[in-house]
Amino acid sequence: MPSDETKERIVKVVELGRTLVHYGWIPMIIYIGYTRSTPQPMFIKLISPLA
C-alpha cells in the first residue's frame, strides 16, 4: 500500500490530467483533424456553423 504522501501526489496528478483532458480534448481533435485532413480545410469552416 502506498504511503499517504504518495497517494496525495497521485490524486494531484490525476486531477491535473483531468483538467488537461477537459480543456485539451476538443482542441486536440481539431488540431489532429486539421493537420491530417486531405485537402486541408479553411480554418473558419471548422469553427463557424454557417461558413
Next chain:
Amino acid sequence: MASSVFPSEKLGLNDPSPSLSQPHKTSYLSAISPLTGLFGRFSEWRNSLDLPNPGTVENLQKEVKLTHLTNFMFDGARADLTKGLSVNPAFQISHSFTLGSQVATPSYNFGAVYATSNLLLQGSVDHEGNVNARMNQGWSETCITKMQAQLSHQAGHSMLQLEQDYQGRDYSLNAKAVNPSPTDLTGIYIGSYFQSVTKNLALGFETLHQRQTPEMTELATSYLAKYTSTDRNWIATAQLQPSGILQTTYWQKLSEKVDVAADLQVIAAPQRRDAIATLGAKYDLRMATFRAQLDSTGKVSALLEQRFAPSFAFLVSGEIDHFKNAAKVGVGVMIESSTLTPEEMGMPPQI
C-alpha cells in the same frame, strides 16, 4: 490439419520467451507434453466445430435497439449541422441545437470526430462546458482498447471508463473499469465472456464488481443467452440479472425493408414486481426511415426521418401516453454539408 501448426503453437503457448530458454526447452516441454497434447487436440476439436463469433455482450440487443425508437425519440425542436471536412482520414465537425423540450433545457453542442481505420477520436462539448470524450484504438482485427470520459465542472459528475475488448474465433471477452482510482482501487469493474455453443446458440455471463470503498465490495453476475437463426433473419436474446430482472428480446427481419422487434422486461424484485412489453417496427424506405412503437405503459410513438436530398433530412416525432394523458411532439432538421467537391469524396463525376 493442425499437426503441422502444432509444434509452434506449443512453444508460443507454454514458453513466453522461447529464444531465451532454448537449452532446457526440450526437457521442460517433454514433462508437460501430455497436457499440451490434450490442449492441442482440444483446440483442434474446437476449430473443427467451426462456430461463429457470437458478437459482443454490449451489442447483444443492438438490432432491437436500432429498431425501437426509444433511443431516437426526442421532443421539442432540434437542428443538427454536420460538416464533413475530409473523407480519408474521416474528419467531421457538428453543431447541434435543441430547444423547447419538456424534459431538457435548451442546449448547444459542438462535436468533432476524427477516424482512421484503427483509431477513433471523438469529442463533444456543450454550452455549459461539459466535455464528452471517446477514443477507440484497434490493435488488430480482434483486439480493441476503448476509453470514454465525461468531464464536468461540477464535482462528482465526471466519469472515466476504460475498456478492453477481445473477439476470439468463437467467443468474445471484455473487461471494463469505470472510475478506477489508482490509490485505493475503488471503482466498478465489469468482465464478460460470451461463447458460441452451437452454430445458433451463444451463452455468456457478465460479472460486475463494485468497490465503493476498499471495505465495501459487491459482486453481481448476470447471465446471457442469444439464439440466432441459421439464415440470420431472426434473433432472440435473454438476460437475467441477479436483482431479479429478466429481459428478453426478439428481432426479426420480415423483408429487405421491414424489421420488427419485441422486448419484454420482467422485474421480480422483492420490493417491486412489474413487467413492460414493447413492440416496434422499422421501415427503411428509399428516402425515409419510419419507426413505430407501442408499449404496455400505454405509450404509442412514431418517428419519421425523411431525406429530401442526400444532405438534408427532416425529422418528425410524436408520442402519446394514453394512461397519463400526455403527448410529446418533436421536429428536427439534419443538414450535412461538405467542403469537398464530389471528386474529392471519391464519387464518380456526374455527367
